[in-house]
Amino acid sequence: MKKILCAAQIGCGKFANSQDLPNLTAHPLVKLKYVCDTHIDNARAAAEKYNVPCAVSDYMQIIEDPEVDFIKIATSHEVHLPIIEAAARAGKHVFCEKPMAMYDEEAHKIIRAVRQGGIKICIDLNRRMSPAMQALKKEYLAHAADPQHNPWQYVETVREPLAEENLPHLNIRIQDESSSYGLAHLSPLSGGGEIIGESVHWLDLACWLFDDQLPCEITAWGSSRLSHGIYLKFNRGASMTLDFSCSGTFDYPKEQFELTHNAALFRSLHFVENCSYGFPKAGKSYFPLQSDPFPQLGEGIDGYMAKYMAGVKNSTNSKELESAAPLTVDKGHRAMLDAFVNCILNDTPSPCDEMAGFRSTFLARLAIESIRRRQTMPVQIEDITPVFPLKRH
Numbered sequence: 001m002k003k004i005l006c007a008a009q010i011g012c013g014k015f016a017n018s019q020d021l022p023n024l025t026a027h028p029l030v031k032l033k034y035v036c037d038t039h040i041d042n043a044r045a046a047a048e049k050y051n052v053p054c055a056v057s058d059y060m061q062i063i064e065d066p067e068v069d070f071i072k073i074a075t076s077h078e079v080h081l082p083i084i085e086a087a088a089r090a091g092k093h094v095f096c097e098k099p100m101a102m103y104d105e106e107a108h109k110i111i112r113a114v115r116q117g118g119i120k121i122c123i124d125l126n127r128r129m130s131p132a133m134q135a136l137k138k139e140y141l142a143h144a145a146d147p148q149h150n151p152w153q154y155v156e157t158v159r160e161p162l163a164e165e166n167l168p169h170l171n172i173r174i175q176d177e178s179s180s181y182g183l184a185h186l187s188p189l190s191g192g193g194e195i196i197g198e199s200v201h202w203l204d205l206a207c208w209l210f211d212d213q214l215p216c217e218i219t220a221w222g223s224s225r226l227s228h229g230i231y232l233k234f235n236r237g238a239s240m241t242l243d244f245s246c247s248g249t250f251d252y253p254k255e256q257f258e259l260t261h262n263a264a265l266f267r268s269l270h271f272v273e274n275c276s277y278g279f280p281k282a283g284k285s286y287f288p289l290q291s292d293p294f295p296q297l298g299e300g301i302d303g304y305m306a307k308y309m310a311g312v313k314n315s316t317n318s319k320e321l322e323s324a325a326p327l328t329v330d331k332g333h334r335a336m337l338d339a340f341v342n343c344i345l346n347d348t349p350s351p352c353d354e355m356a357g358f359r360s361t362f363l364a365r366l367a368i369e370s371i372r373r374r375q376t377m378p379v380q381i382e383d384i385t386p387v388f389p390l391k392r393h
């Protein structure tokens with residue numbers, strides 16, 4: 001059995017340069033042989049910076065190379081299907097950026113290709129792999145299994161708890177700065193806007209947290225391209241509310257999560273600090289940054305803010321900011337890559353497989369439909385759990 005996997009990066013844009021290329025070249029069990037981009041200058045620049053032997057503009061050169069074990073896709077979304085179909089036919093495993101697809105039918109075809117090719121696929125819905133979210137889920141499940149309350153908790157004695165009183169609810173607040181969005185991500189042909197491009201993350205996170213339930217209803221409002229809200233209900237009562245505003249600022253962290261359940265609150269601030277409340281073992285924990293140029297400036301959300309200000313204070317324009325030492329919180333990208341490499345080497349299930357990729361695409365499309373129709377959309381069980389022939393054809 002192989003011990004080192006030969007990999008190829010397809011798409012060498014912003015994301016590849018910030019995560020894929022550094023992470024793939026640093027991974028001890030991966031050898032990056034190719035970088036590919038239709039804009040060959042992007043591929044050549046990546047090859048030079050990361051010392052990668054082959055820079056190409058046509059991904060078929062990679063697909064035809066028998067040495068390559070897996071590809072990493074970080075292109076715009078509309079080319080995922082043809083690349084994955086070609087890779088699957090050649091028996092190459094695929095690590096694909098979110099969203100897996102822009103439309104349900106594309107997602108169905110990807111599932112078929114993956115199953116027919118007998119390959120493994122991992123969709124980079126990475127939030128679920130972040131140390132902060134892993135810790136939050138663990139603490140929530142421990143409380144759900146054995147709820148303990150503080151002795152001072154106020155409880156109304158004249159009534160029994162109501163049936164819907166102790167259901168879990170996840171609240172996600174995103175404040176983003178839309179001036180950073182590239183047109184490729186907003187175009188209906190290659191990006192599809194923020195629900196399909198970004199909110200697949202939060203839809204996946206809710207499905208992963210409440211993985212003992214199935215989504216049954218979705219309501220969305222606002223704009224599918226920019227700011228929007230989503231309410232997702234699960235069949236055994238869990239729910240998620242997303243409030244996504246793109247009129248915010250990068251000067252404050254983007255992501256905040258609050259899960260409430262059975263008189264307890266589990267909060268995660270921007271992947272650097274978790275705090276819980278309402279039960280005897282509740283407390284606070286800090287999570288190290290993925291890259292931290294100012295470790296001396298402390299931990300948690302206050303430490304992050306101090307580091308951010310230290311990083312930006314001498315920048316007089318955004319180009320200078322881009323070239324400053326990166327301050328990156330740990331959103332789970334490295335853990336996802338690591339888990340995918342291990343799943344190939346040990347033939348174990350993917351950490352985020354084609355069904356998770358399909359589900360988040362499907363829910364995002366339904367949310368967009370809900371906005372268009374201004375109505376709540378039912379999530380039909382046969383739609384959210386599609387079946388496909390298991391055998392190869």
Ligand SMILES: NC(=O)c1ccc[n+]([C@@H]2O[C@H](COP(=O)([O-])OP(=O)(O)OC[C@H]3O[C@@H](n4cnc5c(N)ncnc54)[C@H](O)[C@@H]3O)[C@@H](O)[C@H]2O)c1
Nearest residue numbers: 011012013014015016036037038039074075076079097098
């Ligand atoms: N998981 C995350 O947290 C996260 C964060 C940011 C971006 N992303 C994803 O990363 C992907 C890329 O985003 P980006 O911001 O880097 O975009 P980008 O436009 O900067 O880069 C995309 C690159 O892909 C290249 N490309 C397009 N079609 C190609 C093809 N057929 N073959 C080879 N190269 C091709 C383009 O030339 C471009 O250089 C998107 O799918 C986005 O959703 C994920």
